[in-house]
Amino acid sequence: MIHNFTIDHQLNHRTIRKFKDQPLTDEQLQTLLEVARQTSSSEFLQQMTIIRVTDPQKRAAIRAVSTQPYVGAEGELLMFITDLHRNELIRHHQGNLDDRRIEKTEMFLQAYEDTVLAVQNVLNAAESMGLGGVILGSIQNEPAKIIKTLNLPKHTFPTLGLQLGVPDQKPQLKPRLPLDKIVFENEYQDIDPASLKDYDQIVNTYYDLRDANRRIDTFTDQVNGPKLNGTPQVRDQIAQALHDQKLCLDL
Amino acid sequence: MIHNFTIDHQLNHRTIRKFKDQPLTDEQLQTLLEVARQTSSSEFLQQMTIIRVTDPQKRAAIRAVSTQPYVGAEGELLMFITDLHRNELIRHHQGNLDDRRIEKTEMFLQAYEDTVLAVQNVLNAAESMGLGGVILGSIQNEPAKIIKTLNLPKHTFPTLGLQLGVPDQKPQLKPRLPLDKIVFENEYQDIDPASLKDYDQIVNTYYDLRDANRRIDTFTDQVNGPKLNGTPQVRDQIAQALHDQKLCLDL
Numbered sequence: 001m002i003h004n005f006t007i008d009h010q011l012n013h014r015t016i017r018k019f020k021d022q023p024l025t026d027e028q029l030q031t032l033l034e035v036a037r038q039t040s041s042s043e044f045l046q047q048m049t050i051i052r053v054t055d056p057q058k059r060a061a062i063r064a065v066s067t068q069p070y071v072g073a074e075g076e077l078l079m080f081i082t083d084l085h086r087n088e089l090i091r092h093h094q095g096n097l098d099d100r101r102i103e104k105t106e107m108f109l110q111a112y113e114d115t116v117l118a119v120q121n122v123l124n125a126a127e128s129m130g131l132g133g134v135i136l137g138s139i140q141n142e143p144a145k146i147i148k149t150l151n152l153p154k155h156t157f158p159t160l161g162l163q164l165g166v167p168d169q170k171p172q173l174k175p176r177l178p179l180d181k182i183v184f185e186n187e188y189q190d191i192d193p194a195s196l197k198d199y200d201q202i203v204n205t206y207y208d209l210r211d212a213n214r215r216i217d218t219f220t221d222q223v224n225g226p227k228l229n230g231t232p233q234v235r236d237q238i239a240q241a242l243h244d245q246k247l248c249l250d251l
Numbered sequence: 252m253i254h255n256f257t258i259d260h261q262l263n264h265r266t267i268r269k270f271k272d273q274p275l276t277d278e279q280l281q282t283l284l285e286v287a288r289q290t291s292s293s294e295f296l297q298q299m300t301i302i303r304v305t306d307p308q309k310r311a312a313i314r315a316v317s318t319q320p321y322v323g324a325e326g327e328l329l330m331f332i333t334d335l336h337r338n339e340l341i342r343h344h345q346g347n348l349d350d351r352r353i354e355k356t357e358m359f360l361q362a363y364e365d366t367v368l369a370v371q372n373v374l375n376a377a378e379s380m381g382l383g384g385v386i387l388g389s390i391q392n393e394p395a396k397i398i399k400t401l402n403l404p405k406h407t408f409p410t411l412g413l414q415l416g417v418p419d420q421k422p423q424l425k426p427r428l429p430l431d432k433i434v435f436e437n438e439y440q441d442i443d444p445a446s447l448k449d450y451d452q453i454v455n456t457y458y459d460l461r462d463a464n465r466r467i468d469t470f471t472d473q474v475n476g477p478k479l480n481g482t483p484q485v486r487d488q489i490a491q492a493l494h495d496q497k498l499c500l501d502l
Contacts, residue, residue: 002282005256006379010286010372031253033434035261037427039371042388044473046428055437086432086442087474093444094471100481106489107479109363110388113411116364117386120290120371121261128257135368137293137361151438160364176288177297181337183284186306187402191337193344220345222295223338228358230351239356239501250490251502 009127014173016132017068019075019165028129029076032164035125039118047111048118049083051150052076061149062161066138075165078122079139079146082108082115084247085155102155103249108242115159126164136161141234143241154246172210175202177219196220260378265424267383268319270326270416279380280327283415286376290369298362299369300334302401303327312400313412317389326416330390330397331370333362335498336406353406354500359493366410377415387412392485394492405497423461426453428470447471 001011024032029052036050053059059072062079071077084102091099101107123133139146139161146158178199181191200218207216242248252262275283280303287301304310310323313330322328335353342350352358374384390397390412397409429450432442451469458467493499 001285002278002380004379006260007282007286007376009257010376011289013289013291015291027253031258033430034252035258037430037433038262038264040264040266040374040386041427042386043478044425044470045478046433046470048433049439050434051439052434052436058437081439087479089441090444090447090471090474091479094475096475098481099479101479101484104487104490105493106391106484106486109391109489112360112363113367113388116367117371120368121375123291124372124375125258125261128255129253135291135293137364140357140360149438153439153441156439173289174295176292179284179288182288182297182299183301183303185303186309187400188300188302188332188404188407190340190404193341196341219295219297220341223341224345224347227294227296228338228342228352230349233352233357235357236355236501238360239499242356242502248490248499248502250487251493251499 006124006128010124012173013127014132014171015134016167016169017070017134018169019132020168021074022166024076024131024164028131032122032125036118036122039114039121041114042110045087045111046114047083047087048115049081049086049156051079051081053079058149062139062146065142065145066136067141068138071136071138071161071163075163078162078164079150079158080115080119080160080162081150081152082111082157082159084108084111085153088155103246105248105251108247112159119160119162122162131164132167133162133164136163140238143238144244147241147245157242157245157247172206175206193220257375257379261375263424264378265383265422266385267418267420267422268321268385269420270383271419272325273417275327275382275415279382283373283376287369287373290365290372292365293361296338296362297365298334298338299366300332300337300407302330302332304330309400313390313397316393316396317387318392319389322387322389322412322414326414329373329413329415330401330409331366331411331413332401332403333359333366333408333410335359335362336404339406354497356499356502359498363410370411370413373413382415383418384413384415387414391489394489395495398492398496408493408496408498423457426450426457444471
């Protein structure tokens with residue numbers, strides 16, 4: 001294994017959900033935003049916007065959507081928005097009123113990719129400063145409420161939140177699927193689910209030792225659980241929310 | 252601005268498309284795959300798979316889809332796959348045959364996010380080793396061909412390629428939109444397109460000075476150009492390809 005400052009942080013990545021009541025410095029925040037700005041952008045279209053949420057009421061509204069008590073409590077809260085609207089404004093300014101491409105799935109995914117890439121880039125930068133963070137997929141539980149809270153126009157979509165701060169916990173490293181279950185050469189291969197027994201035992205031990213959480217579980221038990229059942233869930237709103245935002249209209 | 256080894260690499264990120272004819276070492280490759288493995292995963296579902304493409308015929312097939320001559324030429328070619336199929340296998344193994352959630356947009360986006368996060372994490376690790384890379388959105392030009400080339404099952408989707416290697420070019424840093432056009436506080440704000448004049452001039456100068464490329468262009472000219480017109484494009488296949496893969500069926 002190669003080791004350097006960057007890679008050592010990456011291999012030791014833990015999600016941090018509990019932060020000290022200590023804000024980021026202006027210099028830290030500015031640096032993180034510059035890193036976001038320098039992230040790769042597909043076809044140079046730069047279809048990503050960040051909304052920094054400092055208003056306690058808005059933070060509470062986002063917390064209510066995410067249903068996680070730590071969301072918007074301590075730490076910096078950055079909302080990463082897939083943004084096809086900015087380029088639409090530029091086109092309209094030139095009298096170019098044909099927006100149909102913006103409303104196609106392929107453009108949405110392209111912009112979504114830009115946005116998610118920026119999230120990971122900023123998280124890596126934050127961890128390199130000794131900060132910790134949690135990526136908030138839970139902001140998509142009810143996209144319409146986030147859209148209203150952040151006053152997002154059509155052709156934008158709330159993608160991921162990123163909460164960052166000075167860590168106030170030291171969680172253990174979460175054991176991931178072995179590489180031979182997730183990396184293949186030249187073509188896809190079905191794994192044999194029975195071969196996950198050893199990994200399940202490792203995950204079980206991880207949960208057994210973890211502080212402040214009594215759940216004893218395995219990976220395959222989680223996958224087999226209700227998480228992936230077809231029963232209606234609040235997040236089913238995402239499909240409609242995309243169409244309401246005039247995105248993916250060809251799907 | 253805060254400077255450290257990680258951030259300095261991030262702020263100096265250039266896309267590298269030309270690589271020396273020099274393979275990655277096994278140690279480099281293994282480290283990069285370990286970094287991918289340790290990337291954040293939504294709800295611990297680990298819905299990402301990497302296919303390393305070494306077969307010259309498959310590399311040529313991917314190059315043909317991307318229409319970029321450098322794709323699959325020199326360097327390591329990793330294909331990042333959104334993978335909801337692996338967990339389906341685990342569920343079927345337990346007699347759990349209800350796959351409807353896997354076929355919903357919300358699950359697809361969750362898995363897609365995991366996959367894109369891993370791409371950026373690996374790119375950062377590669378750049379920290381002195382390697383360079385290019386993220387290949389162009390593999391989505393014709394998803395059906397990539398799906399066939401990599402033998403991808405239903406409930407998976409080719410998301411991004413990442414080509415990595417020893418840089419054989421030194422491109423200039425591409426000037427990005429100023430921070431005040433992409434970062435806002437508490438709510439979204441429309442930019443004034445007329446305010447992009449200075450930035451357009453910077454982009455124009457960048458293209459003017461760039462070696463080996465005669466295009467003189469501005470950012471707003473690119474946005475106003477045919478890229479975003481509604482005329483049919485080959486990439487319009489993405490919507491159908493998602494449905495063919497039994498994904499986003501609620502959209």
